[in-house]
Amino acid sequence: MMTLRSVAVVALFWAVVLGATRILVAPSETCGDAAAPHLRRSADSAAAWMTRAAQPDGSYLYGYDRDSDRVSLDYNEVRHAGVTMALYQAAGRFDDAGALAAADAAVAWMEGRLVRGEGWAALPTPDGRRAKLGSVGLAVVALAERRLATGEVRYDALMRELGAFIARMQRPDGSFHAIWLIDAGSVDPTATSRFYPGEALWALALLHEAFPGAGWDRRARAAARYLIEQRDEDEMIPFPPLPDHWLAYGLAEMAEWDLPADEAFARALAGRFGLLIRTEAQEGGLRPVLGKPTRISGGSLGVLVEGLAALWRLSVADPRLSHLTPAIEERLACGAAILARRQAGADEAAGSARPSLVEGAWFHHGETRMDDQQHAFSALLYAGDALQGRAQRGPDDLLAAAVAADSGAGR
Amino acid sequence: MSALALLALAMLAAVNPPAVMLAATRSEAPDRARRRRLAVPALALAVAVVGGAALLHDRWLDLLEVSAASFSLAAGIVMLAAAIPALLRGRTVEAGLLATGAGRAYAAALAAPVPASPAARSAAVAYAERDGAGATLAAAAMALAAAAAASALAQAPLTARRELALALSARALAALLVVLGAGLAVDGLRAV
Numbered sequence: 218m219m220t221l222r223s224v225a226v227v228a229l230f231w232a233v234v235l236g237a238t239r240i241l242v243a244p245s246e247t248c249g250d251a252a253a254p255h256l257r258r259s260a261d262s263a264a265a266w267m268t269r270a271a272q273p274d275g276s277y278l279y280g281y282d283r284d285s286d287r288v289s290l291d292y293n294e295v296r297h298a299g300v301t302m303a304l305y306q307a308a309g310r311f312d313d314a315g316a317l318a319a320a321d322a323a324v325a326w327m328e329g330r331l332v333r334g335e336g337w338a339a340l341p342t343p344d345g346r347r348a349k350l351g352s353v354g355l356a357v358v359a360l361a362e363r364r365l366a367t368g369e370v371r372y373d374a375l376m377r378e379l380g381a382f383i384a385r386m387q388r389p390d391g392s393f394h395a396i397w398l399i400d401a402g403s404v405d406p407t408a409t410s411r412f413y414p415g416e417a418l419w420a421l422a423l424l425h426e427a428f429p430g431a432g433w434d435r436r437a438r439a440a441a442r443y444l445i446e447q448r449d450e451d452e453m454i455p456f457p458p459l460p461d462h463w464l465a466y467g468l469a470e471m472a473e474w475d476l477p478a479d480e481a482f483a484r485a486l487a488g489r490f491g492l493l494i495r496t497e498a499q500e501g502g503l504r505p506v507l508g509k510p511t512r513i514s515g516g517s518l519g520v521l522v523e524g525l526a527a528l529w530r531l532s533v534a535d536p537r538l539s540h541l542t543p544a545i546e547e548r549l550a551c552g553a554a555i556l557a558r559r560q561a562g563a564d565e566a567a568g569s570a571r572p573s574l575v576e577g578a579w580f581h582h583g584e585t586r587m588d589d590q591q592h593a594f595s596a597l598l599y600a601g602d603a604l605q606g607r608a609q610r611g612p613d614d615l616l617a618a619a620v621a622a623d624s625g626a627g628r
Numbered sequence: 629m630s631a632l633a634l635l636a637l638a639m640l641a642a643v644n645p646p647a648v649m650l651a652a653t654r655s656e657a658p659d660r661a662r663r664r665r666l667a668v669p670a671l672a673l674a675v676a677v678v679g680g681a682a683l684l685h686d687r688w689l690d691l692l693e694v695s696a697a698s699f700s701l702a703a704g705i706v707m708l709a710a711a712i713p714a715l716l717r718g719r720t721v722e723a724g725l726l727a728t729g730a731g732r733a734y735a736a737a738l739a740a741p742v743p744a745s746p747a748a749r750s751a752a753v754a755y756a757e758r759d760g761a762g763a764t765l766a767a768a769a770m771a772l773a774a775a776a777a778a779s780a781l782a783q784a785p786l787t788a789r790r791e792l793a794l795a796l797s798a799r800a801l802a803a804l805l806v807v808l809g810a811g812l813a814v815d816g817l818r819a820v
């Protein structure tokens with residue numbers, strides 16, 4: 218009959234369209250528990266992993282494969298600086314003296330390796346041949362975090378030296394050289410990096426916060442303008458904007474400076490972080506079809522949440538972006554909950570060969586790397602802040618251990 | 629143009645009254661007197677279906693466990709899927725259901741799957757999430773009333789000129805639906 222045939226055609230058409238859309242484009246999104254105590258416990262556990270990863274020489278355990286029970290012998294000085302930064306954040310916000318001690322040892326490790334030029338200092342690669350803009354940027358951020366946590370100024374001179382290296386690497390248009398060739402005593406003219414400039418921007422912004430009036434803000438503004446207006450084109454980003462969490466940190470730090478960031482850019486960047494977090498919540502969709510893993514690593518998810526949390530602070534500070542705040546909070550809750558859900562807990566660690574390297578970590582294909590914990594920690598910390606309406610990124614009070622040490626030294 | 633007028637235009641594109649009118653004039657469809665009698669109950673049912681989708685938009689999202697942004701992307705794709713056949717053929721995928729000859733089947737088709745198609749329902753949920761349920765419900769009611777009127781007033785057989793005008797109108801609304809579907813999909817991609 219005509220009726221049945223027509224009905225069948227329509228039903229088949231919509232079954233295919235709706236089914237494919239559901240499976241490939243909008244599968245269900247699973248987040249988890251984003252309650253503040255839950256996120257705090259997760260962040261605590263990540264900080265404890267990083268503290269345990271500190272080695273006697275001031276370096277960190279770089280990575281661990283729990284399936285083969287092997288630790289990685291690789292090392293990366295950019296990630297060293299990044300983990301140190303996260304430990305200082307933990308020290309300041311959680312009054313964690315253990316984290317402070319581990320981070321201080323890591324700073325000593327960096328100090329012992331510095332190369333210096335005319336007024337500048339930089340952290341070389343393990344082979345001693347190059348110095349990366351990114352490692353210096355994150356070293357500045359780490360020391361700025363220490364300053365916020367302790368109120369101490371003992372590393373101010375080093376911060377300025379590292380800042381001078383960043384300034385040396387900056388071009389007149391605000392962009393940066395990525396690599397310094399130590400033997401040649403010159404920049405590598407061909408090297409580029411997608412993320413080092415954002416790290417340098419955040420460092421410049423924090424240098425201005427620490428040492429106002431020294432001109433760091435002028436450099437930070439130029440860097441921000443370049444990153445917003447030109448970087449994606451120069452780096453040939455296929456789907457701009459690049460989800461650069463470091464840029465987001467920098468913009469949030471500069472929120473009260475009359476930013477060059479227009480609303481459209483900030484909205485686009487927030488949208489990119491949001492889309493990627495939503496996709497992660499789906500754990501499926503197009504990824505298997507495209508041959509990609511259904512889950513990204515803890516570090517990769519962490520940077521998305523970090524970036525969005527920074528934009529939350531920006532949206533709270535900048536009235537032009539306030540309409541984004543509720544949506545950002547919704548997505549942050551989801552991203553942070555996923556992070557907490559995927560973290561290895563004590564039960565999971567108990568059954569492993571080295572429980573201390575498993576508990577509090579995020580594993581991807583059986584492996585964890587120190588920056589997985591670094592990014593996930595910062596993400597949980599700042600997402601938790603946003604969900605509780607806390608717009609101040611730094612600690613409320615100086616670290617008790619530092620205050621005690623200061624008063625002890627004064628006696 | 630006001631927000632409500634834009635929303636009404638969007639719902640008109642999703643419902644596509646000219647395509648309904650074209651289908652209602654097929655020789656197998658009921659006669660005009662019967663179509664007039666069927667118009668009001670069919671309209672009521674269609675408004676209940678599409679309006680219900682708009683009013684319960686958040687429940688739909690909860691039921692599907694998707695964020696509003698992901699739904700917007702999906703709704704855009706569903707609208708595109710509905711629009712492309714209409715653009716190519718001058719009638720919607722569901723319009724054939726109207727030309728069944730049986731009164732009850734016609735009424736059922738006029739109520740639910742034809743104007744109140746999955747595309748219209750998806751659009752209702754997505755727009756209700758974005759622009760509010762009340763405005764979306766009002767816009768949907770206008771568009772569905774236009775579809776019911778198109779069914780009731782359609783006079784068979786059509787002159788060639790009128791048929792051409794209706795086919796062009798249906799295609800124009802389908803083209804608009806392509807634009808709106810793409811817009812919703814892009815909104816979904818860009819949303820936080």
